[in-house]
Amino acid sequence: MEAIVSLQSVRKAFGRIVAVDELSFEVLRGDLFGFLGPNGSGKSTTLRLLTGLVRADAGRIFLFGSELSLHRQNLMRRIGCLIERPDFYGYLSGRRNLEILARLSGVDNTHARIREVLELVGLKGRENDLVKTYSHGMKQRLGIAQALLHRPELLILDEPTVGLDPQGLHDIRQLLRQLAQQGITILLSSHLLSEVEQIATRMAIIHQGKLLAQGSVAELLSARELVVKVETDAQALATLQQSRWQQSLIAANGMELQFQLSRQQIPELAAFLHQHQHPIYRITYQRPLEEYFLRLTGTNLSA
Amino acid sequence: MTLIRIELSKVFSRPRSYIGFVVIAVIGAILLTGLSIDGQQYIQLLLQQLEHYVVIRGKIINGSLGAWIVLQTLIVHMPLLTALVAGDLISGEAASGTLRLLATRPPSRRAIVHSKFIAAACYSAALVGWLGIVAWGGGWLLMGSGDLLVLSTDRLIILPAHDLWWRFALALVLATLALTTVSALALWFSVMAENSVGPIVATISVVVLFTIIGTMEFPLFQRISPVLFTTHMAVWRELFYPELEFKRIVISVAVLLGHIAVFIALATYLFSRKDILT
Numbered sequence: 001m002e003a004i005v006s007l008q009s010v011r012k013a014f015g016r017i018v019a020v021d022e023l024s025f026e027v028l029r030g031d032l033f034g035f036l037g038p039n040g041s042g043k044s045t046t047l048r049l050l051t052g053l054v055r056a057d058a059g060r061i062f063l064f065g066s067e068l069s070l071h072r073q074n075l076m077r078r079i080g081c082l083i084e085r086p087d088f089y090g091y092l093s094g095r096r097n098l099e100i101l102a103r104l105s106g107v108d109n110t111h112a113r114i115r116e117v118l119e120l121v122g123l124k125g126r127e128n129d130l131v132k133t134y135s136h137g138m139k140q141r142l143g144i145a146q147a148l149l150h151r152p153e154l155l156i157l158d159e160p161t162v163g164l165d166p167q168g169l170h171d172i173r174q175l176l177r178q179l180a181q182q183g184i185t186i187l188l189s190s191h192l193l194s195e196v197e198q199i200a201t202r203m204a205i206i207h208q209g210k211l212l213a214q215g216s217v218a219e220l221l222s223a224r225e226l227v228v229k230v231e232t233d234a235q236a237l238a239t240l241q242q243s244r245w246q247q248s249l250i251a252a253n254g255m256e257l258q259f260q261l262s263r264q265q266i267p268e269l270a271a272f273l274h275q276h277q278h279p280i281y282r283i284t285y286q287r288p289l290e291e292y293f294l295r296l297t298g299t300n301l302s303a
Numbered sequence: 304m305t306l307i308r309i310e311l312s313k314v315f316s317r318p319r320s321y322i323g324f325v326v327i328a329v330i331g332a333i334l335l336t337g338l339s340i341d342g343q344q345y346i347q348l349l350l351q352q353l354e355h356y357v358v359i360r361g362k363i364i365n366g367s368l369g370a371w372i373v374l375q376t377l378i379v380h381m382p383l384l385t386a387l388v389a390g391d392l393i394s395g396e397a398a399s400g401t402l403r404l405l406a407t408r409p410p411s412r413r414a415i416v417h418s419k420f421i422a423a424a425c426y427s428a429a430l431v432g433w434l435g436i437v438a439w440g441g442g443w444l445l446m447g448s449g450d451l452l453v454l455s456t457d458r459l460i461i462l463p464a465h466d467l468w469w470r471f472a473l474a475l476v477l478a479t480l481a482l483t484t485v486s487a488l489a490l491w492f493s494v495m496a497e498n499s500v501g502p503i504v505a506t507i508s509v510v511v512l513f514t515i516i517g518t519m520e521f522p523l524f525q526r527i528s529p530v531l532f533t534t535h536m537a538v539w540r541e542l543f544y545p546e547l548e549f550k551r552i553v554i555s556v557a558v559l560l561g562h563i564a565v566f567i568a569l570a571t572y573l574f575s576r577k578d579i580l581t
Contacts, residue, residue: 014578048578048579048580051406051407052406052407053403053406053407053578053579053580054578054579054580055576055578072411073409073410073411074409076407076408077409079407081407083403083407084400085400087399087401087403087404088401089316089399089401090399091317091318092313092316096316100309100313101404101408103305103309104306104405104408104409104410146404
């Protein structure tokens, strides 16, 4: 499959702080690519490098097979992006903002296209209001609308769901899935594990500017075991220690027992406890990606 | 052209851009009203020493004198009004985050700087044009037309009314060039800043500093003075002498154009290499 984005040993430092360190990864055509990392891990800097907002100190960046530093102007016609906050000219209406950006991108039939994208992101009816009167969620939608204006082949979105209410989150995720189905390659940065887990097909994990892992979400997570916490009675520990579950037991804290299990083993463990007449008050487990991320980075994220 | 049209529409959509027009109207109105009420007394005071040698017939306090006096404000507040808009063109967009929107579109960064400069130059021309309307139109409305008595330190000059329109028109063109130089300086500073206060203050500081250097009569300063753009910003005054010194005007125009070229080249170079982080 064709690599739409390819970073080769890219490095970027701001003074003594190395934001991106020898970073290499690829986004393939049709990917809904999750770019995951804690705050300050270098995600935004990487996306700025990809969109030409900052210049790499070393390494090479290829988009659609062409080197970004040599073909920026042509490549920008094929990319739509929303980097960091959705900032607009507050003294202009949403429509006027889109008109300006459409003209800069050389969009034909501007008015019809603006109507289309406004409808797509659910901003129809508010387009003539000044942007300074928009809520954060509305600006975020307008940010996605401007990124889609010129029908890009690659969409680069930096934390596009930050600050959205649950309905907004759902709408944007639906929209991203819909766009991916239309063949648009999407590179989505996020610190939300649940987001990447739910919608991404492939992903990369970055920490302190370095790449920790990349691959398909299914591949990276399939072999993962879950950390399962079971709250039961005080006698259950003795029963379990004399069974095959002893090998999976990793910690015991009063009535709370921790196991490392595959997803399929959870009902088996529940059945075992039930069979030995130990009540189960609660079973919880960390999501696979959360556990995987924690193991790789040593950083806990709240999803 | 698209980029220039967009930049112009942004400049003229912002309330801040109209501060200059209001200030010019207010200052023009105050000066012209003051002149029409107390002008005679003021002129008598100025001509006190000459009254035994010169007999002046006709109406000295007229719209031409009013317009000429209002034009003097070009060197006082006009650079500030120009810097207020030009200094914000890039730094303001950096502060508001919209620079990211611009820089991730197909136009090159060089094209962005150049279009912003052209927008700033057009804004300077609009401000000077408005000053001309206020000075000439307001003066004519309040005091009627007439010959112009030029208040010069070394001699008394009277220019006939029919010989004035082209002098005023050309003066406005030269004033636009002078203010465009200030705009170019402000734009250069604007590239280096992340908010608009710094570039505006820095621009005005440079104008004030260079003006002081140009005014002081130290030998070193006198050697530097001819290459400072501030020395040539008042070149429009040359047009209010009966015989024009073309060589001086051409030199001043060349110095101002040279400064514009240098400031814009620096702005383009720095902006092309700038990391856009905000």
